[in-house]
Amino acid sequence: MSGPVKMKITPEAASQLPEITVLFNPNTYSVTKTVNWQDVTGAAQSSQGQGQTERRKNAPASQFGGGQRRSLSLDLFFDTTEETDDGKKDVRNLTNQIVALTRIVRDQQRPPVCVVSWGTAPQGSDFPFTGVVTQLTQRFTLFLSDGRPVRANLTVAFTEYLDPETDQRQTDPEFTTWLVKRGDTLSSIAAKLYRDPTAWRTIAEANNLDDPRQIPVGLRLNIPKAR
Secondary structure, X not given: XXXXXXXXEEEOHHHOOOXXXXXXXXXXXEEEOOEEEEEEOHHHHHHOOOXXXXXXXXOOEEEEEEEOOOEEEXXXXXXXXXXXXXXXXXOHHHHHHHHHHHOOEOOOOEOOOEEEEOOOOOOOOOOOEEEEXXXXXXXXXXXXXXXXXXXXXXEEEEEEOOOHHHHHHHHOOOOEXXXXXXXXXXXXXXXXXXXXXXXXXXXXXXXXXXXOOOOOOOOEXXXXXXX
């Protein structure tokens, strides 16, 4: 019988950092999401046709002020007390892999984006979670006689990382896609969608096309709204 599925933290490939398999799965985790709503009062209400605040109302009208990124918090436990190889006794050999996720990657000039995965889950679940480490607390609790730590508790907070183009496609109804069919050209697509065949450059730039004259059949193009 196979053992439990271990949680994995996978840094983006460009960072050249190794995938991390946690030593022990967390007993708990938490996900936080803040959604902003703002009171609409006075002139702001009038400009939106909602009228002035009335004393007979229990609360002023509200309007959506935007959503913030999710935050994932993990409590991870590391213990090397049973390690027989003296060179691997120091638990920091393991915890430093997490520390590396907080440091700037030379070629990217920022810490890496990571994917936290744990088993399989239906779409819309907490995992896989794509984010960056925004807080790390290390607490070492047991030591060898020479001072090397062999037990540690880490609290790691990841803040969600959203690809701007992907998020726009999911939230902007005017940002659509087009499946390339035989005979399509960027000019013909621009003519159909923008009524301007010369607007093909907008589509080419949105899809990073090196050769806009050759687009393969079956390619799904991102179509931004007209500028």
